[in-house]
């Protein structure tokens with residue numbers, strides 16, 4: 001969705017309930033996962049494949065023009081699942097001890113991205129430079145979810161990674177990112193944490209009781 005927005009591609013979006021996937025969705029999504037992109041009568045799946053298709057078919061180009069930089073960008077996009085798993089492993093946990101273990105475990109993955117940002121040789125503010133790239137689009141959703149969870153958990157994790165923190169701040173202030181989720185995103189995200197009875201949800205309930 002972010003790539004569609006950055007490239008100003010016209011699209012319609014259909015949200016589905018992942019707890020009760022409709023039959024039409026299961027018929028078109030080979031892994032039963034979102035996102036799926038329908039182009040005329042063709043179905044594309046997997047975020048990276050969709051992003052690369054949009055890159056090849058729509059301006060502006062988000063990949064760097066230089067082939068070496070482009071290959072490195074693809075390598076960092078390939079790292080997104082490790083990075084997201086590390087962040088998810090903090091707040092998708094049932095106990096405080098598991099959350100703390102997830103927090104500790106995440107540091108090595110975040111440090112790798114911190115080092116990549118330090119190596120870009122400029123002030124960004126995006127992954128490569130001053131231009132939004134496919135790497136920005138790939139990481140933004142996970143930084144966005146972590147930020148919502150960490151407002152409750154208050155781990156302050158990213159304080160130890162100033163370049164990742166600054167990158168996250170810029171992405172989460174960007175309308176192309178914030179506008180790519182449902183308007184009640186935070187509410188939906190919290191509801192999911194509560195439904196799954198994650199540790200973070202117990203802090204949420206404490207917060208709302210304290211606010212009454």
Ligand SMILES: N[C@@H](CCC(=O)N[C@@H](CS)C(=O)NCC(=O)O)C(=O)O
Nearest residue numbers: 018031032033034035045046047048
């Ligand atoms: N590698 C896939 C991962 C997609 C994915 O895990 N989607 C999640 C939501 S973010 C999903 O559809 N989960 C539902 C399920 O696995 O049943 C991609 O990047 O598109």
